[in-house]
Amino acid sequence: MNHEYPAVLPTMSTHAHNARPSPKRPFLDRLPDSTETHELVLKVVPMPADCNANGDIFGGWVMAQVDVAGAIAAFRKTRGRTATVAVKEFIFKQPVRVGDILSFYASVQRVGNTSITICVEVYAETFNDQGRYLKVTDAVVTYVAIDEEGKPRTIQQ
Numbered sequence: 001m002n003h004e005y006p007a008v009l010p011t012m013s014t015h016a017h018n019a020r021p022s023p024k025r026p027f028l029d030r031l032p033d034s035t036e037t038h039e040l041v042l043k044v045v046p047m048p049a050d051c052n053a054n055g056d057i058f059g060g061w062v063m064a065q066v067d068v069a070g071a072i073a074a075f076r077k078t079r080g081r082t083a084t085v086a087v088k089e090f091i092f093k094q095p096v097r098v099g100d101i102l103s104f105y106a107s108v109q110r111v112g113n114t115s116i117t118i119c120v121e122v123y124a125e126t127f128n129d130q131g132r133y134l135k136v137t138d139a140v141v142t143y144v145a146i147d148e149e150g151k152p153r154t155i156q157q
């Protein structure tokens with residue numbers, strides 16, 4: 001049998017940064033004021049392996065990074081084992097692309113007896129146009145301080 005194979009798999013070519021025609025995204029010249037009250041807790045660059053079938057970054061990957069970023073902010077108060085109990089809001093405002101430099105800003109929204117709710121904002125810059133920002137994700141995540149048995153423990157205020 002004589003099979004003719006393409007040199008590059010069509011779906012794989014969409015994973016390369018800027019390899020597909022991509023709509024322009026509305027980048028801002030500066031970060032909005034809201035981030036001034038938020039702490040920069042994490043920076044990360046998504047890789048081709050983090051893409052979905054559209055060639056954009058998989059939402060589940062972004063959610064995992066937000067969970068880590070929010071937990072870093074929560075640890076400042078919980079000072080020990082902490083579990084994610086609820087995601088109150090998750091808004092994917094703009095697609096994230098391979099090679100975007102993502103900055104995760106977190107702020108404490110509420111501290112309860114055993115729980116702490118963190119607001120996380122995610123901004124993208126491109127590596128060839130740094131200093132211009134695009135808000136890609138907004139999320140509100142609640143964490144619970146837990147003891148050695150995994151039971152809720154009081155957060156020292």
Ligand SMILES: CC(=O)SCCNC(=O)CCNC(=O)[C@H](O)C(C)(C)COP(=O)(O)OP(=O)(O)OC[C@H]1O[C@@H](n2cnc3c(N)ncnc32)[C@H](O)[C@@H]1OP(=O)(O)O
Nearest residue numbers: 083084085086111112113114115116142144146150151152
């Ligand atoms: C998809 C995943 O894999 S997530 C993985 C990581 N997360 C986990 O594994 C956590 C699994 N969940 C658990 O182990 C338990 O639910 C725990 C330890 C987090 C909480 O235990 P519970 O017995 O449910 O705790 P309890 O009902 O006393 O609530 C504890 C706190 O969480 C808050 N809480 C509970 N459920 C929610 C909710 N749905 N939304 C917001 N806050 C909540 C409570 O208000 C309370 O806060 P407060 O003490 O500040 O008032």
